[in-house]
Structure formats: C-alpha cells, structure tokens
Amino acid sequence: MTRVFNFSSGPAVLPESVLRQAAEEMLDWHGSGMSVMEMSHRGPQFMAILDEAQSLFRELLGVPDDYRTLFLQGGAIGEMAIVPMNLLGAKTSIDFVNTGTWSSKAMSEAGRYARINEVASSAATAFDRIPAFETWRLDPDAAYVHICSNETIGGVEYHWTPDTGDVPLVADVSSNILSAPLDVTKFGLLYGGAQKNVGPAGLTLVVVRDDLLGRALPITPCAFDFAQQSDNGSMLNTPPTYAIYIAGLVFRWLKAQGGLVAIEALNLRKAGLLYDTIDASGGFYVNPVAVADRSLMNVPFRLPDARLDAPFLAEAEALGMVQLKGHRSVGGMRASIYNAMPVEGVQRLVDHMLDFARRHG
C-alpha cells in the first residue's frame, strides 16, 4: 500500500491514523460485535460516540454555553437554503458580502425566501480579495449578514471577523472550520459541510446562538428546523452516524495535535511554503489574490502557459501528488492543504514546483 499526497478541495485528505483506526474497528467497535454503521442511532454505543464528538467539537472551537451545536444530514449547498428558512422570521432581507463562487451560490439559494442585499463585492477585481469593511453598506434591518469565510475556488479567506453590531453574522465555514481559532461569540450562526477539515461528505455542522432558534418559516421541513433538531439532540431524524464517528476521530486527532492554536501554526507554515515559492518564482507561478486575504486552505496558482499544466500535473502524479488541477472555472492549479495535509506533502509539492520552473522557466 502506498498512500498519495491528496490535494483535493473536498472530499479531502483525512489523517492516516483516523483511517487506520476506522479500518480496525470496522467489524467490531469496542467489543460491541457491530460496525458503527450498523448501530441504532438511539443505542448506548452510538449515543456515546455522538456525545464525545459533540464535546470535542465544542471544546476545540470554544463554543460558549449559549450556542447549540447540531450534527445534521446534508451539506453546505442545502444549508444555504435551510439557514434563511430558519433565521428570517419576520424579516424580509438578508445582507450578503460577495467574495466569489460560494458567496454567490448562497445568495441565489437565499433569494427564494428573502430580498438579497449585496452589501459589498469584489466582483470588479475578479474576486481577488475580501472587500474592506469600511465599504460594506450594511442594513440595520437585515435578518443577518452572510459571509463565506473561505472561498475554495478563488482561494480568498477572511483573516479577521467583521463586527456587524446587533445584526447577526452568519458564516459558511465549510472549508476553514477548525483550521484556526475563531471567536464564536462574534457570530450568530456558523454552518459547514464536513468534507474538508472534519470528515466524510454527508455531515453538516451548525453552531447557532440560542436566541436565534424558533424563527423558522412555516415551510421549513422538520428535519431542517434547527430548533426542533436542537430539542432532539440532532436526533429528530437518523443522523449520518458513520460520518459523525469519523468526525469524532478527527476531533480526537486534532486535540492530540494541540488543538486550533497548534494547527493554525502548522497551516501558516504549509501555506507559507507555497506562497513563498510562488512569490519567489519571478512570475513563473502566479497567485492573483491580495496578500492579506490569501487562503491558508486553498492555494490556486497559474503557470505561465496553460500548455504546461498537463506536464506539471503528470509529473506531480508520478511523484505521488494528486488532485492538483484547478477548478474548471479558473483553470491552472489548486493545492488544497487542509489540516490533515502533512507538511511533507507541501514540501514535496514545493520541490516539484521549483524543479519544474527550473526546467521550463
């Protein structure tokens, strides 16, 4: 067995130790004689797994007592509609900051239920930055302000948290949750699909402040009603049990790494290796994002000639590095380097970049 370095933007690399444990426990979890996949979600074994995952998640992220954490079925695109269903209440509009593909998607999903107010956008500069907070035209009557904390395609990330005053701040944190410390108290609601830093696809995490519960529109299905799910401990319906189990193992691994402070230091080091290589390449490699807003999770870069893309990728694959092709909408390369990507993987990529530029520059 040879493991590759997998730079996929998601579903993405998981810690090898987590996969080893999952393989070992597949037929018999802790002497239960069952796989976690086979357990009733209401049985004592799975309840213990869910409780531990919830506790570790709250501990790692520092979730205050007045916030609920929900582990639900689905992913972020579904939540882009479910969040407005839950938070609109009697309000009629939502403020959105548009920083690229996923912000735009969230706007179009929410637009079914509310008037969308684009309070700031970096569209004019091809989504190469986070619009400066001073330029945001916030509406004090908005139901909430929505941001996408990290754009996986553009490679743009918030490294600061806006202060939206009395209007709740809502963030799609799918692609950078648990990659660095976050002050949860500045947010009304966080949501994200699991398949970047947390676990398998099919699990959605929601962190919501108590006072925002109970505002769901009458059209909200019970499975997607945060207040009902909170009252039922995320068990109003059958949760994605195996994905929650894997997430719990990832949380344990993250805690053993030293938690979010330690993982942020590692993520800064990994991203630094890549951006330094790009910036020192004399223009051979180009990342178009404003330096202050560059993503620590997704590093897109272009080569001087698109005809070099195929050999760059083929050689990378021969060196055991896969899924480096950029998103079809932007082309070039993209290295997604989530928590579970080891420094060695990034170092190997950097070595390849240097070698490739030397031969083709």
Place this chain on the structure above:
Amino acid sequence: MTRVFNFSSGPAVLPESVLRQAAEEMLDWHGSGMSVMEMSHRGPQFMAILDEAQSLFRELLGVPDDYRTLFLQGGAIGEMAIVPMNLLGAKTSIDFVNTGTWSSKAMSEAGRYARINEVASSAATAFDRIPAFETWRLDPDAAYVHICSNETIGGVEYHWTPDTGDVPLVADVSSNILSAPLDVTKFGLLYGGAQKNVGPAGLTLVVVRDDLLGRALPITPCAFDFAQQSDNGSMLNTPPTYAIYIAGLVFRWLKAQGGLVAIEALNLRKAGLLYDTIDASGGFYVNPVAVADRSLMNVPFRLPDARLDAPFLAEAEALGMVQLKGHRSVGGMRASIYNAMPVEGVQRLVDHMLDFARRHG
C-alpha cells in the same frame, strides 16, 4: 472479534463480507493511495464507484429507462417534505393512506405545502393491517397517492401494489426496498433512506419517472430539486460519497446472492420461522398484525407479561443477539430481519424464544 446478531430496525446489520472489504480498502482503494472518503466526488475513481452503484441498483430493481435514479444526501424524513415540493406542481392536494407512524409522519410533513386527504386508514384497528383497496376514497385530482410500503414500528407491509390509475403512486420504501421484486412501472416515485437494506445512514435513494420532473415549487432548494439533481447526475452538490461506496458493495453482494428473487425467498423463510414460532406458541408470543399484511422485515411481538421483557432481552444478549427491544411507542420485542440478517441469526432467536417460553409459559 465476535460478531453479534444485530436485530436493529436501522441503522441495521450489513453483510459481513461488505464490512471486510471496506476495512481492507479503507486506506487505499484499488491502488489509488486514497480512502474512498478522501476522493473528490468529481474524480475518475469516485465517478466509477457511483456509476457501478447506479447500474447495479437499476439492474437489481429492474428500473425502466424512463425512470431516473438519484443518490442524494439525507434521509426519508427530509424526503417527506422534499417529495411534495417536487411533485405538487399546480395541484393542491395529496392522497395519503395511513398505516401507522411513518405514514402519519409523511402526512404532517406534506401538510406544509398541500391539503392532505387521508383516503384510508387502519387507525381504528391500531394500525394492524393495510386498508383494503376497495375502501380507498381516491381523489382523481390529487397530485399523487402516497403509501409507506412497510411500517417498521407496526410491522405492517404491502404485499401487493395498488393501481391508482392516472394519479402517480408514491411510496416510502425505506425499510423494504430491494427485499423482494417490485414492479417499478406501477409507481411514479419511490424514495427511501439507505440505513435498512442498502447501507449507512445519510444516503437517500429516489426513483422518479421522467414526466414527473420539472414541477418543483419555487421554494425548493436546488440541492433537493430532483430535476436539477437528475440533470447533474446526483452531483449538483457533493453526494454522501462513502455511503454510496458501501451501498455499491451491498448491491454487489445482493447480486451474488441471486438478486431480488433469491433474497425474497430467503426473507420469506426467515420471517416464516419467526411467525410460525409466534403462532405455535399458544398465545405466549403475540403478533397483532393481520396475517396477510405481516412484514417480512420487522416482526414485532409481545410476551404475556411486560415483566418478562427484561429477562428475555438479557438472555438474548448473553446469546449474542442485540437490539431486540420494541419501539418505545409499542413496547414488547421487535426483530428486524433485513436482507443482511443471516438465517442463522433468526434460527438462534427462534431457539431462544422456544426455550424461554418453555421456562416461563
């Protein structure tokens, strides 16, 4: 490692050979150097996994060419709202046949979007049967007729398919899909959560006739719009990739068992062992369901005195049989004996029942 016989109503037992293969492939699927959990859903490896799972599912169930099969995130409770969102179109009412807990749940979820017409119900006899077709007061203007093909709590199952003429028949088949041959052409739409006969929780299967697509209400989130998902090959959003992989292995296993004709014979044999034991117990064990409508998947039964429940369960557990406790709403016992429950498990349960009755009768 000692495996138990797991009678959980869902998530439920999976074929041991499937779990073994999943464990072996956990760190490196077919030399890819990746776990299936880590694969991009748009990469060639996962696309091959999805294609094979779709093909096997269509082959096993005999899905005609004019039906789409969708593998989506979520579960049946979510679908109970999503199906009316997709099928109502300009219609304003839906016909429901009420056979117990899950029919009732589907009615309350659909009630957010349409007028609910309960065309038949077995509530008066404690949901002990499927109401005779002659008594159904069908409305020719209904958007569709909804049934639950198997009630997991009551243990009541349709062993025939109603002919609803021009009004599409819709069935929640969560708990008996792939347990016996089914004539798909008699249905407009089938939906079901995976966690009984198919795979891990978090995957929903939808089979829908082409002409019913494109009627989604404007409030329908894109992730839940069957037409959009169909146009995108179930990849409008990230599907539950690992659950689809396990489902594909279960489909392969099912095909190797001889497909639905062979598995139905086995299911009849397993259920027969249990019902025969109950009926020959001289009233010690009681199953309240009308004989013609007894479920092959979930066999509820009561002991003559509820104080015997605890010793029955404790002794069963000591014999390696778990999750036999009945649903909290009905009490007693429930043996869920889905496809992956071996005959040996049912035989061991029957032996325990006979021995227990002998000692306590």
